[in-house]
Amino acid sequence: MRRIAWLVTIVCAAQAAKWGTAAAQDSQFGVRGLGTPGRYESVRARSTGGAFTPFDPLSPLTEAPLADLAALTATAMEGTSYRQADVGGTTTSLRSTRFPLLNVAGRVAPRLAVAAGFTTYLDKSWDVQLRDSSQLRGALERYTDELTSDGSVADLRLAAASRLTRRIAIGAGIHLLSGSTRQTAERRFDDTTFHTVQQLAEVRYSGFGVSGSILIGIAPGLSLSGWARSDNRLRAKVADTTSALTDLPRGVGGGVLLAPSPSVKIGGSVAWRSWSRAGPGAFDTWSWAGGAEFGTGRTFAQGRASMDVGIERLERRGTGLTERVWTVLLGITVRP
Amino acid sequence: MRWRRLALIGAALLATACVEELAAPGACPDYCPSNQLTIVDTVLGNNISRDSAFRGYVLPNQSAVMLAANLPGVDGRPIFRKNGPGSRSRINPNDTTTGAIRSSDSARLQLYIIRRDSAATNLTLRFFRLPKTIDSTTTFADVNPFTDSLVRRPLNIDTLLAQPNRKDTVTGDSAVVDTINHRLVLSLKFDSTAARYIAADSGSVAYGIRISADSLASIAIGKGTLGPTLTWYIRLDSSNVRVPRTLGTFSAAFASTVRNPEAPPIDSTLAVGGVPSARSLLRVAFPKFIRDSSQIIRATLILVPAVPARGALIDSFTVEVHTVLVDLGAKSPIAVDATRTDTTMIHIGATDTVRIEVTNLLQFWAADSTQPTSLVLRARDEAQSFAEVRFYPSIAAALERPKLEVTFVRRFPFGAR
Numbered sequence: 001m002r003r004i005a006w007l008v009t010i011v012c013a014a015q016a017a018k019w020g021t022a023a024a025q026d027s028q029f030g031v032r033g034l035g036t037p038g039r040y041e042s043v044r045a046r047s048t049g050g051a052f053t054p055f056d057p058l059s060p061l062t063e064a065p066l067a068d069l070a071a072l073t074a075t076a077m078e079g080t081s082y083r084q085a086d087v088g089g090t091t092t093s094l095r096s097t098r099f100p101l102l103n104v105a106g107r108v109a110p111r112l113a114v115a116a117g118f119t120t121y122l123d124k125s126w127d128v129q130l131r132d133s134s135q136l137r138g139a140l141e142r143y144t145d146e147l148t149s150d151g152s153v154a155d156l157r158l159a160a161a162s163r164l165t166r167r168i169a170i171g172a173g174i175h176l177l178s179g180s181t182r183q184t185a186e187r188r189f190d191d192t193t194f195h196t197v198q199q200l201a202e203v204r205y206s207g208f209g210v211s212g213s214i215l216i217g218i219a220p221g222l223s224l225s226g227w228a229r230s231d232n233r234l235r236a237k238v239a240d241t242t243s244a245l246t247d248l249p250r251g252v253g254g255g256v257l258l259a260p261s262p263s264v265k266i267g268g269s270v271a272w273r274s275w276s277r278a279g280p281g282a283f284d285t286w287s288w289a290g291g292a293e294f295g296t297g298r299t300f301a302q303g304r305a306s307m308d309v310g311i312e313r314l315e316r317r318g319t320g321l322t323e324r325v326w327t328v329l330l331g332i333t334v335r336p
Numbered sequence: 337m338r339w340r341r342l343a344l345i346g347a348a349l350l351a352t353a354c355v356e357e358l359a360a361p362g363a364c365p366d367y368c369p370s371n372q373l374t375i376v377d378t379v380l381g382n383n384i385s386r387d388s389a390f391r392g393y394v395l396p397n398q399s400a401v402m403l404a405a406n407l408p409g410v411d412g413r414p415i416f417r418k419n420g421p422g423s424r425s426r427i428n429p430n431d432t433t434t435g436a437i438r439s440s441d442s443a444r445l446q447l448y449i450i451r452r453d454s455a456a457t458n459l460t461l462r463f464f465r466l467p468k469t470i471d472s473t474t475t476f477a478d479v480n481p482f483t484d485s486l487v488r489r490p491l492n493i494d495t496l497l498a499q500p501n502r503k504d505t506v507t508g509d510s511a512v513v514d515t516i517n518h519r520l521v522l523s524l525k526f527d528s529t530a531a532r533y534i535a536a537d538s539g540s541v542a543y544g545i546r547i548s549a550d551s552l553a554s555i556a557i558g559k560g561t562l563g564p565t566l567t568w569y570i571r572l573d574s575s576n577v578r579v580p581r582t583l584g585t586f587s588a589a590f591a592s593t594v595r596n597p598e599a600p601p602i603d604s605t606l607a608v609g610g611v612p613s614a615r616s617l618l619r620v621a622f623p624k625f626i627r628d629s630s631q632i633i634r635a636t637l638i639l640v641p642a643v644p645a646r647g648a649l650i651d652s653f654t655v656e657v658h659t660v661l662v663d664l665g666a667k668s669p670i671a672v673d674a675t676r677t678d679t680t681m682i683h684i685g686a687t688d689t690v691r692i693e694v695t696n697l698l699q700f701w702a703a704d705s706t707q708p709t710s711l712v713l714r715a716r717d718e719a720q721s722f723a724e725v726r727f728y729p730s731i732a733a734a735l736e737r738p739k740l741e742v743t744f745v746r747r748f749p750f751g752a753r
Contacts, residue, residue, distance in 0.1 A: 028367050029367065031367055031368060032365075032366065032367060032368060032369060032370055033753075034753070087361050087367070088361075090361055092361060128361070128367075128368055128369060129361050130361070130364060131361075134375065136375065136377055136743060137377060137741070145372070145373065147368075147369050149369075183750045183751070185373055185748040185750075187373050187375075187745070189633075193693065194633050194634045194743065195632075195633040195634060195695055195699075197373055197631055197633055197745045198631075199373075199631060199745070199747065199748045201748075201750035201751070203751035236751035236752075238750050238751045243749065243750065243751035243752050244751050244752050244753050246753060279753060309344075318366065318367070319366060320366060320367070321366070321367050
């Protein structure tokens with residue numbers, strides 16, 4: 001009973017990435033701001049640039065699609081990115097591995113499905129090295145600074161969804177934002193008479209958000225999805241002292257899905273997020289994606305397990321900085 | 337198909353295997369963290385107070401060396417006593433029968449000169465007999481005049497070193513130059529007149545040494561295991577026959593230095609060094625804004641000499657700065673471990689401002705706020721040189737008083753945007 005079918009995706013996606021909001025894991029663009037926002041997408045949804053995300057029950061962006069889950073399902077995702085950061089003519093190769101998604105969902109009543117899991121809300125891992133000098137004791141002292149941050153803010157979601165009618169499903173979720181980063185600041189002087197500066201701290205983050213979504217079947221094979229989310233503020237604490245309080249964005253989005261047959265899907269999505277609330281230098285963002293999928297994918301163990309492999313190519317450009325990223329994505333889904 | 341599937345899974349796992357390489361150059365200010373390390377450099381000119389100097393920590397008889405000097409302002413002379421062999425000695429080593437010591441034929445004195453200026457010419461040693469009653473209370477005046485008791489002809493070091501094999505066949509003196517340890521070992525012959533055996537004293541003898549040279553003369557003579565030793569060549573009474581015998585080597589029972597004039601009295605300046613040794617105590621008002629919320633990356637103690645350090649060039653010495661375990665004034669016990677000690681070299685004659693890096697000491701204070709914030713200045717080798725330096729105290733003019741220059745980093749605003 002092996003089903004052999006190839007999954008082919010065609011992707012067209014754009015991220016209106018402005019300062020502080022560049023999407024995807026780890027980025028030099030996220031050093032100055034809050035961090036690099038997460039994607040709320042499973043491997044399969046991400047492989048289509050997010051075009052099908054509003055309709056994917058395993059992506060934590062929307063809750064309403066959970067209502068159509070037939071069985072208990074768990075999914076996890078790993079992503080390894082290979083980046084080249086071109087800063088002022090100097091190219092540096094960077095690598096990182098993240099586990100940005102874990103989601104467990106299942107039906108608990110005929111009309112009620114729930115899901116719990118986490119995804120990356122903000123990735124805050126970076127390591128910046130600077131070479132500079134300053135006047136100290138009447139002499140020019142050269143030094144090397146290294147500022148690092150290692151950690152992230154996770155979005156712990158508890159969601160519920162219900163199919164109200166044959167055409168309408170709704171869902172809602174609460175989001176606990178929690179995480180920590182281990183940050184270090186080091187300065188090494190060329191003149192060793194000056195001792196090396198080494199300071200470190202563990203910064204803890206917390207926040208809260210709510211979301212809701214709706215899935216509407218317009219006609220057989222044609223669906224619309226809409227979602228909205230509001231997060232309050234991200235509180236950063238160092239040794240039980242609040243060091244920063246940052247307003248988090250509100251977001252709305254939607255998508256359309258056309259599935260003329262079980263093996264052909266065409267979709268598109270759009271999202272807006274008010275990142276400008278986060279403070280000076282941040283901007284609201286628009287993102288949109290379109291994609292098509294042919295085939296139903298490959299499953300294992302009589303349909304109880306599937307593995308998704310995706311490769312993502314990104315290029316981000318800013319004044320004085322260009323990043324080129326290849327990301328290898330691996331997702332495992334189990335239906336026991 | 338199974339193998340292709342496994343290969344596919346393996347390739348996926350290999351591609352996503354855990355890797356981490358995040359270090360990248362920054363492009364500031366656009367792509368750097370919002371905050372930077374802030375470094376502050378400040379001179380604490382009024383934070384040292386209630387400073388004073390004390391003398392007498394290491395006395396001349398407690399010093400590791402005997403000092404001989406002929407310098408402007410100080411005439412230093414080593415004195416030492418050797419307890420005698422007694423009135424009788426074994427006639428034969430394997431026989432307990434003893435005989436009375438009747439007289440001495442000669443004796444050989446061995447001296448270690450462990451510090452000397454090889455450029456000083458015509459360095460001459462003169463040996464004088466002293467009363468065997470010398471002890472730690474003996475002063476220069478007690479043994480003066482030295483000149484009355486010259487026991488042998490003066491020893492000119494240059495002349496001896498110029499002899500073939502560094503042996504003077506006429507006087508019986510010889511020398512060995514230890515180039516590894518930078519020592520000069522002298523083996524000097526004392527004839528029966530110079531090394532008289534006085535039965536009433538049981539053979540105890542005491543000597544003093546006076547030196548001179550064409551230029552400033554200053555040497556240090558070893559004590560203890562490197563101290564002067566005396567080997568007696570005597571005549572024993574064996575059945576009314578005087579037989580020659582050699583007695584064992586005798587180390588000095590007492591060794592010290594006398595000086596003229598006595599060490600200058602302590603005044604308002606901060607004295608360090610000399611014999612007996614002097615130390616200075618400085619109390620620092622360590623600002624809380626540095627102690628509590630900053631990281632010290634460099635601290636320098638700045639001292640201005642009130643007078644040039646006097647002495648021969650060979651007497652340049654190292655001054656140490658210590659923290660104290662508890663501030664008890666002159667009797668404050670000092671922390672002697674290397675992590676709480678800093679040093680600098682004091683050059684004879686120099687009047688330059690002395691800068692001593694004391695970063696580790698202030699870091700220690702910052703790490704443990706219960707520690708007393710006092711510093712003690714002392715010579716590393718106390719009472720091993722007549723050289724002494726005196727610094728202006730905290731009551732001096734602003735430009736001359738002791739100061740601390742501190743470079744520190746404020747707490748990085750972690751977590752702040």
